[in-house]
Amino acid sequence: MVLEDPKREAPSPNAAVKPANETRTGAKNTGARQSIIYLDGQFLPDSEAKVSVFDHGLLYGDGIFEGIRFYNGRVFRLEEHLNRLWDSARSICLEIPMSKKEMTEALLETIRRNEMQDGYIRQIVTRGVGNLGLNPLQCKKPSVIVIVAKIALYPEEVYRHGLTVITCATRRMNAAALNPAVKSLNYLNNVMARIEANLAGADEALMLNDAGNVAECTADNVFIIKKGQIFTPPITAGALRGITRSVAFDAAIELGYPTKEADITRHDVFTADECFLTGTAAEVIPVIKADGRSIGTGKPGPITARIIARFRELTRETGTAIYS
Numbered sequence: 608m609v610l611e612d613p614k615r616e617a618p619s620p621n622a623a624v625k626p627a628n629e630t631r632t633g634a635k636n637t638g639a640r641q642s643i644i645y646l647d648g649q650f651l652p653d654s655e656a657k658v659s660v661f662d663h664g665l666l667y668g669d670g671i672f673e674g675i676r677f678y679n680g681r682v683f684r685l686e687e688h689l690n691r692l693w694d695s696a697r698s699i700c701l702e703i704p705m706s707k708k709e710m711t712e713a714l715l716e717t718i719r720r721n722e723m724q725d726g727y728i729r730q731i732v733t734r735g736v737g738n739l740g741l742n743p744l745q746c747k748k749p750s751v752i753v754i755v756a757k758i759a760l761y762p763e764e765v766y767r768h769g770l771t772v773i774t775c776a777t778r779r780m781n782a783a784a785l786n787p788a789v790k791s792l793n794y795l796n797n798v799m800a801r802i803e804a805n806l807a808g809a810d811e812a813l814m815l816n817d818a819g820n821v822a823e824c825t826a827d828n829v830f831i832i833k834k835g836q837i838f839t840p841p842i843t844a845g846a847l848r849g850i851t852r853s854v855a856f857d858a859a860i861e862l863g864y865p866t867k868e869a870d871i872t873r874h875d876v877f878t879a880d881e882c883f884l885t886g887t888a889a890e891v892i893p894v895i896k897a898d899g900r901s902i903g904t905g906k907p908g909p910i911t912a913r914i915i916a917r918f919r920e921l922t923r924e925t926g927t928a929i930y931s
């Protein structure tokens with residue numbers, strides 16, 4: 608794949624999440640039809656899908672979530688997302704009130720009811736309704752929510768031209784405070800970093816850990832390429848065990864590039880030949896500038912392009928069938 612020359616523009620807009628009804632296959636954009644949300648065993652139109660103001664997910668960010676994509680009528684890497692959701696739950700002593708099989712069916716059925724082939728799923732488990740005290744013992748029943756939407760994090764040209772990133776002052780949370788491996792509803796750490804990127808006019812923010820090494824971006828894992836070798840920070844650096852990260856990792860190995868986890872400093876990013884980010888929402892996306900320094904040639908690199916191409920093939924060809 609040949610990438611076009613980068614043309615810098617204003618920072619990309621924030622994620623545009625459109626309700627499923629605007630983009631449902633065959634649906635007329637009349638605004639009449641609402642998206643269908645799964646909420647605690649019921650499939651409800653979005654205007655009726657409500658949770659209590661006493662839910663600790665709202666009051667304390669006490670809960671967990673996953674963001675999953677489906678392509679071409681198939682859910683991509685569903686099992687890995689469910690496993691990570693269950694691991695997050697285990698870590699915060701939250702019992703998901705259904706089996707993985709039931710969760711899978713709830714999720715697939717939500718997509719079916721929205722009659723979509725391609726889109727994004729937000730799966731949420733909150734601690735449930737309690738009182739104003741933070742003690743989770745107050746919350747007797749966790750709530751399970753599945754939202755289906757279209758998500759377009761960046762316009763297509765950004766995948767060809769690349770992103771700019773800044774290093775933000777907000778550090779990625781120390782694992783001893785709240786382990787970044789838990790995909791919890793408490794994302795203020797990431798939101799603060801995102802605000803810094805916005806204020807700096809950058810597309811994304813590199814978050815460092817307490818040691819000063821690169822952990823990840825606000826909702827993406829980071830990869831750099833130097834002399835044909837690919838590096839990404841280890842999970843112990845404060846990176847989420849990203850599912851797209853593991854897809855990119857496997858793709859890189861399959862394409863014959865030596866790939867390994869290693870601590871990465873800002874210097875390594877500045878002096879890399881190529882850099883890219885991975886995440887379910889952003890997919891695989893090149894980075895061409897960090898803190899004002901052009902990375903490599905200042906254009907998305909050829910190895911990144913090959914990984915993007917392989918990633919796209921996998922999303923088209925693999926996954927859990929929704930309609931059969």
Ligand SMILES: Cc1ncc(COP(=O)(O)O)c(C=O)c1O
Nearest residue numbers: 826827828847849850851886887
């Ligand atoms: C903080 C953070 N890092 C990395 C990622 C990328 O992970 P994945 O590829 O599983 O979406 C995400 C998104 O889920 C995230 O929220």
